[in-house]
Amino acid sequence: MTTLTMTPNRIAQYWALTKPRVTQLAVFCAVIGMFLASPSLPDWHVVVAATIGIWLLAGAAFAVNCLVEREIDSRMARTARRPMARGEITVPQTLLFSGVIGGAGMWVLYTLVNPLTMWLTFATFVGYAVIYTIVLKPATPQNIVIGGLSGAMPPALGWAAVANDVPMQAWILVLIIFVWTPPHFWALALYRRDDYAKSGLPMLPITHGMKITQLHVLLYTIALVATTVLPFAVGMSGLIYLVCAAVLGGIFLRYSWLVYRHYSDVVSRKTFAYSIVYLSLLFAALLVDHYLRF
Structure with missing residues (x-):
């Protein structure tokens, strides 16, 4: 019988699965997204229930991802220490864990938030755990582009939790993350190219070469900077956000230009690290602008 034995070490292993x-x-x-959905504090x-529910379903999706890619992870230095790659957690245990926390997340969202948020989050789970992980990732070097929608959905989920609706403004936030994902991920793939070559996955630096991938990083960053103007263009945000977006985008463009014209693994690693800081600060700027305007 499969059980979820909860020793401190085992808890850390299950935590790593998420x-x-x-x-x-x-x-x-x-x-x-939750805070932007309301002119006052939601x-x-x-907020608490939606955060817990979304966290649980996201963790369940990542656990399934670890299960499906356990053999691939074992061949890559970056992921070889994950619990499933090391054989520390079995397939039945992972399935049970994912089912338990995913089911709990759906219950929390349905009963304490609203059905729309639950179904949108469940669709995101299916998009990431099944469509991206099982179907797209091993099939095409454009996997991160096509499958990026599932990873871009969190602002829409948060907006739905508070407003019980997903208006245009929420989809603009989704679009920003969707366009952000390729330069973010391909910067990682560039300096981890040897790892991905061992994995057998058709990642862009392996299938099309370094120079094409470097160009894609630059082009998608240009598209990203243009996309981040949309909240201001539609009246969703004001000058505080616009100035922050311009400064943050300018720095990202500089990194991407260096990746394209003066590539080194160090530059690519710094670009990947900055991309995470960039998205966090961009969304924080949206929040500050939102409440100062209101």
């Missing part, structure tokens, strides 16, 4: 650092960024964007009961 990819907490990635989950934190996703949930952060969802929480920003109901804190809804």
Whole structure:
């Protein structure tokens, strides 16, 4: 019989299955969406319940991802220490864990938030755990572009939690993360190219070469900077956000230009690290602008 034995070491292993650092960024964007959905402070009961529910379902999706990619992870230095790659957690245990926390997340969202948020978050779970991980990732070097929608959904989930609706403004936030994902991920893939070559996955630096990938990083960053003007263009945000977006985007463009014209693994690593800081600060600027305007 499969059980979830909870010793301190085992808890740490299950926690690692949820990819907490990635989950934190996703949930952060969802929480920003919650606050942007209301001109005043949203109901804190809804914020807490939605945060917990979205976190649980995101963790469940990442656990499935670890299960499906356990053999691939074992061949890559970056992921070889993950619990499933090391054989520390079995397939039945992972399935049970994912089912338990995913089911709990759906219950929390349905009963304490609203059905729309639950169904949108469940669709995001399916998009990431099934469509991206199982279908797209091993099939095409454009996997991160096509499958990026599931990773871009958190602001819409947060907005739905508070407003029980997903208006144009929420989809603009989704679009920003969708366009941000390729330069963010391909910067990682560039300096981890040897790892991805061992994995057998058709990642862009392996299938099309370094120079094409470097160009893609630059082009998608240009598209990203243009996309981040949309909140100001539609009246969703004001000058505080616009100035922050311009400064943050200018720095990102500089990094991307260096990746394209003066590539080194150090530059690519710094670009990847900055991309995470960039998205966090961009969404924080949206929040500051939102409340100062109102």
